[in-house]
Amino acid sequence: MEDVNAHLSFPLAKDRRKAVGKIGEDVAAQHLQQLGYLLVERNWRCRSGEIDLIVRDGEELVIVEVRARTNPTRFGSAVEAITPRKCRQVRELAMIYLKQCNALRCSMRFDVVAVTLNSDGTVREVKHLQGAF
Template structure:
């Protein structure tokens, strides 16, 4: 049984989310939820910029990757799932009707684990 691959993926995902949260906070955006889950899925980061709720999908890759870039990992199917889950969040928190935005933060790690690139795409979908 090979568990190390999963724990490496989990650690890489956590590092990418930490990096993304720090980036957002550095730009004055407040992170209000991390890894919010319900039956439809998970929202990596939920933030607030002024009166706008920002739902952030975080993706990561290690360079070079044979699986494409982190941005390319945000598929139409994933966008639909994030929108649906955001709808559940809005309903459950009573924030339905609030202005919202969907961002992507793509983090590429170098082989040594350092951040090689961070790409923030506001209003990505």
């Protein structure tokens, strides 16, 4: 895994947030691939938003929401960042994706991968919640 420390040294909060998000997605993608999942899409976008990762777990299509945090005591854990509003948005995006791919009848689930980073950018914890919502 690449050294994440360089990514976290941005002076602006917005840049730091983007860097933490990218690291979280990198860690999540690697974690899922180590479990044998096949990466189908990364950062799939449409006008309504973005799906972080789309993977296959055998025959099942898995829509993955990735959350990353560096200071869970101050801002809450990565898992706590998954709000009902975010769940609705990801479900709506998944329907758009399935319509575009003509795959409305495929088996599908929604997972969350929550990545917690230490202040130095190293990975403290990865939680994978299958069928999270």
